Amino acid sequence: MPEFVNGSNPAFAFVGMFQDPTNRWFALYVAISLAIGCMVFYFESRHDPELAEEGLFRYLFPKEIYAHRSALADYRFFLVNKLLFAVAFAALIAVSSSCVEVVSFLINSIARSPELAVPSYVAIFITTLVFALAMDFGLWFAHWLLHKIPILWEFHKVHHSAEVLTPLTAGRVHPLDDALNIVCSAICGGIVLAFCRFLFGSQAQMFGVMQLNILVAIFYFFGFHLRHSHVWLPYKGIWGKLFVSPAHHQLHHSVARRHWDKNLGFVFAIWDWLFGTLYAVDRREAVQIGMNGIEEAEYHSVRALYFLPFVKAWRLIQARWKAIAPSATPHLPPAE
Numbered sequence: 660m661p662e663f664v665n666g667s668n669p670a671f672a673f674v675g676m677f678q679d680p681t682n683r684w685f686a687l688y689v690a691i692s693l694a695i696g697c698m699v700f701y702f703e704s705r706h707d708p709e710l711a712e713e714g715l716f717r718y719l720f721p722k723e724i725y726a727h728r729s730a731l732a733d734y735r736f737f738l739v740n741k742l743l744f745a746v747a748f749a750a751l752i753a754v755s756s757s758c759v760e761v762v763s764f765l766i767n768s769i770a771r772s773p774e775l776a777v778p779s780y781v782a783i784f785i786t787t788l789v790f791a792l793a794m795d796f797g798l799w800f801a802h803w804l805l806h807k808i809p810i811l812w813e814f815h816k817v818h819h820s821a822e823v824l825t826p827l828t829a830g831r832v833h834p835l836d837d838a839l840n841i842v843c844s845a846i847c848g849g850i851v852l853a854f855c856r857f858l859f860g861s862q863a864q865m866f867g868v869m870q871l872n873i874l875v876a877i878f879y880f881f882g883f884h885l886r887h888s889h890v891w892l893p894y895k896g897i898w899g900k901l902f903v904s905p906a907h908h909q910l911h912h913s914v915a916r917r918h919w920d921k922n923l924g925f926v927f928a929i930w931d932w933l934f935g936t937l938y939a940v941d942r943r944e945a946v947q948i949g950m951n952g953i954e955e956a957e958y959h960s961v962r963a964l965y966f967l968p969f970v971k972a973w974r975l976i977q978a979r980w981k982a983i984a985p986s987a988t989p990h991l992p993p994a995e
């Protein structure tokens with residue numbers, strides 16, 4: 660989901676992320692994920708004496724993950740990226756409200772609002788649900804594009820080059836990747852909200868918790884930050900077809916070919932289910948994190964995380980151009 664960051668001072672915006680309930684980095688969401696991690700340890704260690712011996716802290720923060728050079732790159736990139744781009748992303752959020760205004764203008768210029776006479780709780784329920792679905796579809800679609808279009812994949816590789824997952828891996832995202840996600844979700848959400856206003860008039864409000872759409876808030880409360888971690892927490896059966904669990908996303912980061920381009924969803928797994936990209940998590944699988952086991956190490960510096968995608972995208976364009984451009988030296992007919 661787009662992150663709402665207040666203020667134009669980068670340092671203020673950075674600190675503000677952890678105090679802002681509409682931001683995924685809100686301290687309470689991080690703390691709840693930690694608490695859920697403790698509960699997973701409690702249940703798993705009851706059947707695993709070795710794990711119990713290891714202890715809670717070692718289970719939650721294994722040195723081989725948190726001191727891995729991939730994780731160290733995550734920490735540096737998170738700090739630099741959020742300081743540099745938090746304000747710019749806040750400005751991009753304006754795309755959503757602009758989209759609502761433009762679509763509202765277009766609809767109202769061709770039709771008159773029926774202002775459906777439904778109880779306000781029905782209007783609020785429908786608006787809350789469809790807005791969350793629309794924004795989530797925008798994120799799924801952006802993620803699908805990032806995986807399927809080679810030039811965009813070069814930028815999304817930044818996220819997939821992580822060789823271990825820590826909560827800060829969620830911030831290991833190239834700014835262009837982030838921008839595409841924000842724009843796609845904001846446009847989808849904006850269009851749907853404009854239609855809700857057309858149908859329900861001023862009753863098209865959203866039910867929120869701490870200024871955040873309640874469905875997204877619930878999702879953040881259910882261990883959102885464990886998706887970038889080694890803590891295996893699956894939603895099985897029908898729940899795993901409806902919602903993206905931490906385990907779903909860990910499989911998305913797997914080097915195994917059968918997991919490639921699967922589980923692209925953010926909140927709802929229904930888009931993956933509908934479009935055939937769902938990989939169920941009904942049984943536990945050993946997951947090796949990475950892309951292809953070849954390129955990952957190239958990305959473990961802040962400079963590479965920012966600039967390597969441009970270099971590789973340029974090489975890709977050159978290779979494609981050479982493949983389609985006519986040869987500079989015309990082929991002569993063979994001598995007779």
Ligand SMILES: [Zn+2]
Nearest residue numbers: 802806815911
């Ligand atoms: Zn991905």
